[in-house]
Amino acid sequence: MNAVLRRHAGYYLPFLALAAVLAVFPLVASTNMVNIGVFALIYGIAAIGLSLLMGLAGQVSLGQAAFFAVGAYTHAILVTRYDVHGLVAAVTAVLAAMLVALLVGLPLLRLRGHFLALATLGLGIIVSVTVRELEYTGGTSGIFGIPKPEFGGRVYDSPREFFWLLVPFVVVGLLMARNLVGSRTGRALSAVNDSEVAAECLGVNTFLLRLKVFVLSAGYAGLAGVFYAYWLAVVSPEAAGFLLSVHFLLMVVLGGLGTVWGAITGAVVVEGLDEGMKALIPRIVPGATGEVQLIAFGVALVLVVILLPGGLAQLWEMAVSRLRRRGSAREPGELPTVAVREGPRDDVPGTGEVSLADLLAEADVPERGTVVLSVRGLTKRYGGVVAVDDVDLDVRAGEILALIGPNGAGKTTCFNMISGVLEPTAGTIEVLGSRVEGRAPHTVADLGATRTFQNLQVFGSSTVLGNVKVARHLRSRSGVVRGMLGLAAREEKEIERSAMASIAALGLAQDADRSVTDLPFGRQRQVEVARALALAPRLLLLDEPMAGLSGAERDELAELLRRARDAGVAVVLVEHDVDAVMALADRVAVLDDGRLIALGTPAEVRNDPAVVAAYLGTDDEADDIVRHAAQEVR
Template identity: 40%
Template sequence: MRYGWFLLLLLPFLLAPFPFYLTLLNFFALSGLVALSLYVLTGLAGMTSFAQAAFMGMGAYATALLTVKAGLSPWFGLAAGLALSLLLALVLGGLTVRLKGHFLPLSTIAWQVALYILAGNLVGLTGGHTGLTDLPPLVLLGFPLDNAFRYGLLSLLVLVLAVLALHNLRFSRLGRALLALRGDALAAASFGVDPAALRLKAFLLAGAMAGLAGFLYAHFLRFVNPTPFSLEASIKYLVMAVAGGVGTIPGVLLGAALFTGLEDWLKDLLPLLLGRQGNYETIAYGLVLAGILLLAPQGLFPLLARFLPRKEGSLPRAEPLPLPAPSGARGEVVLEAQGLRKAFGGLLAVNGVFFALRRGEILALIGPNGAGKSTTFNLLTGAIPPDGGRVFLFGKEITGLPPHRIHPLGLGRTFQHPHLFPELSVLENAALGTYARTRAGFSRVLLGLHGEEEARALATAYRALKRVGLEGLALEPAARLTAGQQRLLEIARLLASGAEVLLLDEPAAGLRAGEKRELARLLKALAREGYTVLIVDHDMDLIMGLADRVVVMNYGEKIAEGTPEEVQRNPLVRAAYLGEAA
């Protein structure tokens, strides 16, 4: 079905008798390419950029300067434009992708405005606001693309290839990881995603796509000046993507088509209504966008998609990735905390905690609310750095390492509140766990060369779902799961990751009595296979019947350690839980 996008190439033939609409078709294709770059940035990675028109400008001016002033082939201009767009994206992204909240879009606005002013004032180089004229037409396979019909075939072909490449990206390890970053960067890092590096790569891809659109724009009009690459233009492209539905490829193209036609219509209509000339389209864009988002907060296409037949997925049939067999002697120390300490201002959350986790055992970490259990989990997994103490995994010190570097060493975790991604299916959520065990990068994914690895990753995720009893829901959206099923899905994702040391933060919360018994049987079976489990939970019946050893914390300190029977008799433990005198 996705190859049906090639039907767009029929449009130039249908519109051949109408030169004006052929021109609009070219503008739609170029706007669609920029809108797709925002699908990568905003729809997948959750970043907002007001600098896409600046990337377009880099691509346009690079080819204009090389062809007009240096007399080189436009294809050298394409290479230079992509290189400069990538360089700008590298600089801008390197400085801004770590920013959060409103700081990222504000910084892209600053870059956009600065580059626009620069292009308008370097008169000797760029021609200033007068611009550069007489760019040569593109020549492809001996045919000059010197009219809207021929150029439309090229621009639509580029658009369709971009759509197919981004479809490959969405249904890949990288697409899942980008969506996870958009929802929860800490959860993504916990299964091996480097948030800053992946966001930067997404920024580079989006910059290259916009730069390519700029190159095509320049040789279509055969004229370049700063106006099409202003902040207003960047806002227009963002409005297109958001209005259509920035989270879907058809959505951003619907928005591009709608606003490309709307722009020309408004330019004719508004002066008649207002009785004066002016750039009133931006105001109209804002009103149209507000109206669309009031009626359809996710954009137009998700609203329309409700009335379209739902495409049924299929279960994976490939051979799963091999699970790394737990190795080493049973009883050896695999995870050790030595004097961990963490303070938040004047609150000492963890103070001198030490314990060792041995291969094949289930160790429970318990204590009253506020005892420091979750903070200890975060210190062990690198979510927060300790103020003091050390952590060792399989004998290697991991103190202070970020989560994405700790996970591939064999440690995985769940969270106190399930960190799942409702826009992904149950199967895709589980497949997120395979990120660190798969290798396809952006080049392979965009070219569609990752199919075998992707099939094996999904098969691995399905095997993990069967292990926890969720295989019947594999193709359902994760948003439909009950609280208990969400807990089990987190464990399935952990099993798919191949981690040997499993840190489970309140896995029984929300589970019914029968589900808790199934969970206990699963964890005991994993321990017999050589997995090692550290569990935090408030269900004392579950803990006392499950754990081999128990570590008890209170007010950030370890107050007891031993078998379940020993800690239940410990007077310090009874005092912490029941208020009895020690």
């Protein structure tokens, strides 16, 4: 229990320290510095939202100022023209920004990369032109006379008072963003950034999650717009300008993508540089205009980005890493220690260890022999090239079916169509009676079907445990709100226990806290298998899972697949190791040039003349392989 309290204290300590520093700052700083600080905190709120969108959801937005302006204008209109209470107006303004984000996000988030960036840029231009041209929004003059906020009998009309008013919103907003990054939603979106196809095949609805974060990011911007309107007492079209969007973008990039702390740090640095250049440049270059100051500001930012491409967060990580190396100095020849997780981290009443058998039991597999996967007339054409040609195949619960054939036979293409990665040209695919051809991978995974990949698709930014936790996405339910409020602790412990059961089954327990990219190729293969098992699948599609494994590791994996089969899971295995296939599979399907040329037991397939001619060959070496495989079967 003491360890739990220490861990929680360690998590919240930085936020308490930030709150203390911000509370003291107005008491020791000049009025001008506090005024700069007010703008830094206001813009920092918007930057936190943009940091979530860019660092977590991987979406570049050049239109954050549009939502900032929606929040500011909505609040200004409500309090000046309709005499709405300030708190009600503020909430309405934030909701209005989120609603606009939802409406524009539905079509825009189907775009990717620079196309999305350009689309959000267009959104910002639309909002800017609209508020500039409409008489209702005050045209070029904007809206004046916005009263200062009142709360608890106090009017927050001085820089010091307003700064203190902002502090709890900034600290709580930062804490909630940090909670989200470490939650089920944050984990899934981080996986999407590493490998969207792998995340989708584990049941992550990438479009929906990105849309949620897009709307949330707009909410942060809308709140910042409310405070902006309050502080200046006027809202003008500059609040929707492109330069302000670039300002937010600079804060996030300078602070460091992938960390919400960087958003606040970037906001403080950018505002400090901006004001600092205004004071410094005239002293160096007498009579320098604003353009010269802007150039100097840009040069300073470029130098920081060049020297620290990871932003200021990179500088922090370098310092922490150096301190850790000093603190963990070892004698020559001494091996580093690796954290091994033995069971649950915390003592949670009513919860116990999870075994692999318990994990597989979650799959709720059908009765043995039931058809889990049914493929009829499956065809994939690329122009005049036929990659898969009219394949019919059934896979039943409680069996291992091996799919073999020479390179280029169409095995992986079949997997891609079954899992939803590719849409077939013709044919039908049913998983437990549900048609899935052409549907998104996450919908196929929702039926209990998942896969591994011929080309590794691990989530490189995460640990082994983090990789496998993503597979529990469909088996957990906490969403964005619960994640931000930190209300999913019990569910997170269950996710970790289940993930550790799958990790231990593959012999990876002592590597759980290691970055997956630090593992050798074969161990990364095992991580993919552990990740697939953690989903508790009914249909498991394994694309060359034994590639890169040692002999002992292959034997362990084969035994694990037998256990999965005995639990009622249907397993489809693509593998080039003929010995392993013949010894492990209940049935073998052979593809050649996209066509199914044989289907039967290993004994039947090994004697099929078409298989021998197309795949096994007729030379002495191939005959030795066949005879050895036959002995294994007997």
